[in-house]
Amino acid sequence: MRKISSVLLKRSITSSFSHFSTTSSCTRSSFQYANLVVEKNTKKQRLPSDPSKLGFGRYFSNHMIDIDWDVKEGWFAPKIKPFQNFAIHPASKVLHYAQQIFEGLKAYYGVDGKIRVFRPELNMERMRRSARRSTLPDFNTREALLLIDELIRIDADLVPKTDQASLYIRPMMFATDQHLGIGESAQAKWACFTAITGSYFNYDRGIRLLADPEMVRSWKGGVGQYKMGCNYAPTIFVGKMAAMHDCDQAMWLSGEDRLVTEAGAMNLFMLWTNEDNELELITPPTDSGLLLPGITRQSVVELAKEWNLMKVSETNFTMSQLARAVQEKRVHEFFVSGTAANVGPVSEILHCDKEKGIMEKLLIPTMSSKMQLYKRLHTALSDIHYGRIEKPEWQRIVEL
Structure with missing residues (x-):
């Protein structure tokens, strides 16, 4: 010793x-x-x-x-x-x-x-x-x-x-x-x-998400914003349900408004043309307490703001807003972020709309998007990880 x-x-x-x-x-x-x-x-x-x-x-x-x-x-x-x-x-x-x-x-x-x-x-x-x-x-x-x-x-x-x-x-x-x-x-x-x-993922075909409003990961006043083991055990069953529908992860919805919050254990982003006809990168805010404040999420937000290619917002959006925007072809990319996943493209969301009694498949053109923002973010973060880009405030070098 x-x-x-x-x-x-x-x-x-x-x-x-x-x-x-x-x-x-x-x-x-x-x-x-x-x-x-x-x-x-x-x-x-x-x-x-x-x-x-x-x-x-x-x-x-x-x-x-x-x-x-x-x-x-x-x-x-x-x-x-x-x-x-x-x-x-x-x-x-x-x-x-x-x-x-x-x-x-x-x-x-x-x-x-x-x-x-x-x-x-x-x-x-x-x-x-x-x-x-x-x-x-x-x-x-x-x-x-x-x-x-x-x-x-x-x-x-x-x-x-x-x-x-x-x-x-x-x-x-x-x-x-x-x-x-x-x-x-x-x-x-x-x-x-x-x-x-x-x-963590095979991104060749994009990630498929299952959105079922009856399955809830977090709620106001709960502990969704903390990285506790108790948050993860209840999600395993829902992950099995997602796999039964040929999906990779669950997309978590919250409340009567069905706020879009997270996907699996990852944060998520949507690049869309919003109702004001602005190109916008949007991600749910962390101040609600409903989702984990991811370090990769924070880095994506900061990079996107540095690049100044579009409006960047940390704002709530609902499942109905998402579905309508997809139908109106205003959603250009949808992607997840996390330590394990880095930035990964979402190609499909399977929405269980039990009020209408239907299973709605939303096809997202992330992989064919002209902008390929998800890929640019993935590459930029990887370049920082492996030292191809120097960003000292984000890189702690371990002296050997």
Whole structure:
């Protein structure tokens, strides 16, 4: 076991490091990178030679971060240790009351040989908001990022050296209190592991969405804006329903007005000619609390505003507005955004209009659009991810 000093922030861990004494000291307000203890894994992950065989989230790297918290003692020293199973008590609150949050971000091997993480400070701030809503302990964004940097450094050889794959990073926190009572947890665990991952979707034919107003993901006053595990379990059944209709994901509608909110676990955008005959890129607003404020979503909005090619609006729109605009051939593109998906084109929406007793198929000309905005956004983000475009404020470089 070795303890890593804060003076080594910009150096990789090697076997030549001195051995420091291990400490069990705790910090109340946040875990600290300076207290990090590292145990190297002697076993190495074997990966398929073809990146197209990776899939999403099936191959895990060699190490993980593990940090415990106690309401009386505060945060214990963080550990990076060999990737392994957790050992938790059967009465842990996470297993009974879904007191759990997580994040998803990626590291990319750049064309210049540098490893970049895309806007990770936004993920950590979102994770802290989720923690507060879940009554889980707070932590310091900077300290979390330093630990994630170190985890990536240790497993840097597993960051795919291709622009067809990346290293997916999964920070998480969950309640470990051994008590079958609903209430705040007196113990918790913060952890992070990584997965070598390929493409999430096959975009050759475009994504098909099922819109059924009876299936609801979030509601006003709920927790749709937070990245909690409890938001995802109810969507799996609806995903199976979508697959039965030859669709890839569900498109979530909300309220009597059937507001269009999200698609699967992704944000969505529509490029259309609006009722005022303006070319407009529109996406549902995050201040409603109905949808997750995605980092890729925010980046798409910011890029589109920088390009100044059309009006860009964060505004609600309804299923009836969408259907009418499609029928009037005013919808030019419809696409989704997310960490796993990047930007993906939607080619078809299957709308269950039970008031009319019909299943309405809306064909979206995204793939044949002359503007190809979705493709331009996808390319721009990929270029930033892999360092073909320098945008330092969006790129955290992990020093090796």
